[in-house]
Amino acid sequence: MIARDVSVYYGDKRALDSVSIDITQENVTAFIGPSGCGKSTFLRTLNRMNDTIANARVEGKIELDGEDIYSSGMDVVQLRARVGMVFQKPNPFPKSIYENVAYGPRIHGLAGSKGDLDGIVEQSLKRAGLWEEVKDRLDESGTALSGGQQQRLCIARAIAVDPEVILMDEPCSALDPIATAKIEDLINELRGRYAIVIVTHNMQQAARVSQRTAFFHLGNLVEYGDTSEIFTNPRAERTKDYITGRYG
Numbered sequence: 146m147i148a149r150d151v152s153v154y155y156g157d158k159r160a161l162d163s164v165s166i167d168i169t170q171e172n173v174t175a176f177i178g179p180s181g182c183g184k185s186t187f188l189r190t191l192n193r194m195n196d197t198i199a200n201a202r203v204e205g206k207i208e209l210d211g212e213d214i215y216s217s218g219m220d221v222v223q224l225r226a227r228v229g230m231v232f233q234k235p236n237p238f239p240k241s242i243y244e245n246v247a248y249g250p251r252i253h254g255l256a257g258s259k260g261d262l263d264g265i266v267e268q269s270l271k272r273a274g275l276w277e278e279v280k281d282r283l284d285e286s287g288t289a290l291s292g293g294q295q296q297r298l299c300i301a302r303a304i305a306v307d308p309e310v311i312l313m314d315e316p317c318s319a320l321d322p323i324a325t326a327k328i329e330d331l332i333n334e335l336r337g338r339y340a341i342v343i344v345t346h347n348m349q350q351a352a353r354v355s356q357r358t359a360f361f362h363l364g365n366l367v368e369y370g371d372t373s374e375i376f377t378n379p380r381a382e383r384t385k386d387y388i389t390g391r392y393g
């Protein structure tokens with residue numbers, strides 16, 4: 146995905162100021178920065194979730210595979226399948242584990258038969274590292290799983306519609322360290338197959354899972370580069386202050 150001069154306003158208030166970034170499929174990209182700097186706001190522009198916020202207005206250009214995602218011809222439902230999102234709080238549907246994963250492929254017509262759909266559900270749950278834990282209880286409610294399992298179910302749900310990009314907004318902040326480690330392993334395994342963007346407040350996590358890091362501050366993208374560079378040799382004083390814990 147390519148963003149050029151993207152600004153976001155909530156009413157008169159500008160929350161994001163002219164952000165330009167290239168997000169590639171080969172890498173996991175981490176968005177870091179203090180609370181309120183615009184990370185979630187920017188993430189939401191990438192699959193037009195801001196459309197659902199009444200007073201939000203987006204300026205600038207965002208392309209997915211060369212296609213302007215804000216053009217009038219863009220099918221937003223289709224876009225949100227191509228650019229999936231995983232939230233801070235796991236939000237499975239109050240339906241069975243099977244239905245949580247099958248729902249998207251069914252409404253997008255990705256399965257020709259029940260057998261096809263079963264196959265997609267199994268493969269998505271396998272990719273999300275959840276299959277072994279749930280294969281004998283697919284009819285049970287998704288909400289009955291543990292928090293970490295629910296988050297992997299949400300990742301399986303995103304994967305099931307064959308996305309190009311997966312956006313994760315603090316996906317581990319409600320999870321214990323073991324569940325967090327599982328999600329981090331999963332992100333490593335999914336790298337390369339999908340472009341992955343993860344928002345995190347955990348510097349160690351950013352260093353562990355990402356190859357590229359973007360540091361945001363007060364609505365600006367201050368610095369964007371290789372994660373190892375950002376953490377060992379930041380160019381901007383503000384980045385250095387943040388990663389050394391001086392503020393935020």
Ligand SMILES: Nc1ncnc2c1ncn2[C@@H]1O[C@H](COP(=O)(O)OP(=O)(O)OP(=O)(O)O)[C@@H](O)[C@H]1O
Pocket residue numbers: 155160178179180181182183184185186187198
């Ligand atoms: N729906 C909204 N209406 C009005 N202002 C908003 C809305 N959502 C976010 N903002 C404002 O936009 C700015 C950026 O918020 P955003 O949620 O993107 O920050 P963030 O970097 O994700 O923070 P955090 O790390 O706390 O999640 C903040 O000043 C916030 O108050």
Ligand SMILES: [Mg+2]
Pocket residue numbers: 184185186314
């Ligand atoms: Mg946020």
